[in-house]
Amino acid sequence: xxxxxxxxxxxxxxxxxxxxxxxxxxxxxxxxxxxxxxxxxxxxxxxxxxxxxxxxxxxxxxxxxxxxxxxxxxxxxxxxxxxxxxxxxxxxxxxxxxxxxxxxxxxxxxxxxxxxx
Amino acid sequence: xxxxxxxxxxxxxxxxxxxxxxxxxxxxxxxxxxxxxxxxxxxxxxxxxxxxxxxxxxxxxxxxxxxxxxxxxxxxxxxxxxxxxxxxxxxxxxxxxxxxxxxxxxxxxxxx
Numbered sequence: 671x672x673x674x675x676x677x678x679x680x681x682x683x684x685x686x687x688x689x690x691x692x693x694x695x696x697x698x699x700x701x702x703x704x705x706x707x708x709x710x711x712x713x714x715x716x717x718x719x720x721x722x723x724x725x726x727x728x729x730x731x732x733x734x735x736x737x738x739x740x741x742x743x744x745x746x747x748x749x750x751x752x753x754x755x756x757x758x759x760x761x762x763x764x765x766x767x768x769x770x771x772x773x774x775x776x777x778x779x780x781x782x783x784x785x786x787x
Numbered sequence: 788x789x790x791x792x793x794x795x796x797x798x799x800x801x802x803x804x805x806x807x808x809x810x811x812x813x814x815x816x817x818x819x820x821x822x823x824x825x826x827x828x829x830x831x832x833x834x835x836x837x838x839x840x841x842x843x844x845x846x847x848x849x850x851x852x853x854x855x856x857x858x859x860x861x862x863x864x865x866x867x868x869x870x871x872x873x874x875x876x877x878x879x880x881x882x883x884x885x886x887x888x889x890x891x892x893x894x895x896x897x898x899x
Contacts, residue, residue: 674829703886712889712890712891712892713875713889713892715886715889718886761829761830763829775820775835776820776832776877776887777832778829778830780828780829781827781828
């Protein structure tokens with residue numbers, strides 16, 4: 671299995687520009703999570719999807735952030751316009767959500783390191 | 788909201804030593820997971836625990852799910868230099884739309 675795939679691995683952009691981060695979850699997984707990691711705040715959950723439907727976006731910092739999951743094998747996280755304080759590592763994770771029982775294990779991608787100048 | 792506490796923020800040990808890390812919560816979880824993150828990479832799952840009192844090993848790693856459901860610990864025995872990294876605990880709850888709550892992580896340094 672290829673694991674969770676994220677692109678790009680690194681992104682450097684200027685303030686005000688639109689940034690799009692991409693994620694391909696593990697085949698067969700039906701839940702997808704977007705996280706942001708900074709030194710100050712650690713790992714923060716931004717949004718997650720079950721069966722391509724957004725379930726909880728309470729972690730999305732502002733309206734500048736949006737996420738979509740048009741199908742089971744692809745998701746995007748978009749920041750428009752970007753600001754320097756958005757600089758962080760953004761991780762995508764996926765899991766195979768059971769209908770009942772314990773929380774499923776999440777598998778993380780390698781992350782996208784975003785720098786906004 | 789729920790919070791997981793991991794402390795200290797950093798640990799420094801000598802190669803060959805054992806090390807133990809705790810994770811505590813003010814509320815109950817029914818799943819505990821331990822992840823390790825290497826520099827420049829995403830967190831990788833080490834051990835998953837699904838039952839109060841459960842003790843699970845993975846090579847030199849041993850983790851336990853606390854009886855109260857509010858804590859977990861991870862032990863690393865006979866540490867080696869490649870054990871260096873950030874160790875995160877995460878708690879989860881049963882439910883169709885449950886999610887994981889992560890601790891802030893402990894950075895482990897191993898001196899050769």
